[in-house]
Amino acid sequence: MRVHQYVYFALFSRYTSAEEMARWLGVEPDxxxxxxxxxxxxxxxxxxxxxxxxxxxxxxxxxxVSRVLDRLRPHTGRIAELAGRLRAEDAEHGGAVFEVVRRLDGHEGNPPRSLSSTVDPGSPREPNLLGWHLDLDVRCFLTATGAALDVDEYDMT
Incomplete structure (x- = not known):
């Protein structure tokens, strides 16, 4: 079995464009x-x-998650302020979210590493991609910005 995964932090709004968000934050989005x-x-x-x-x-x-947060931490205050403003505009369609997207795939092909590694835990050769955790620093960022955590996992086997 293979795992394909990615994460992102998003600010979203029905009324404020991504261009306006970038201008307000001073940070260009990916x-x-x-x-x-x-x-x-x-x-x-x-x-x-x-x-x-x-x-x-x-x-x-x-x-x-750490890679994304390394880029966002210097802007936490402005992100929190903007996320709050977006929520105030429209509580249902405005705010912030940290998204984890994972697809568990039964096809061998040429995708990323296997979930069922035969290498000893901790080996740098083949990480176990199945387990993960969110430390206190991540939870503090989510709380400060008012971001929801959304985890989507798709079983494609």
Missing amino acids: EVTVRGGRGAEPVRPVSHSWKIVCREPDLRVDEQ
Whole structure:
């Protein structure tokens, strides 16, 4: 079995564009998303997202989270302020989220390392990608910014 995973931190809003978020924070996003409504013309965007992402393979989730937080920590105060403003605009469609996305795949192909490693735990050759944790520093960042933690796991076997 193989695991494909990535993490991202996103600020999202129905009314504030990712460009406005970037300008306000002074931080350019790795990715921007605009999702539109499915109704008749004119289509009004349902959600704008500003994202900092880690898609580096062969890292555990907690290592990917650390890479993202290393980039965000210097901006925690402004992120918290903006996330609060986005929530105040629209409590249902505004705020912050830290997302973990994992796909467990039964295909051998050429994807990242296997979940079922035969190497001793702690070996630098083949990390066990199945387990992960969030330390106090991560939880403090989530609390400070008011970010939800969302974990999506897909069993593709």
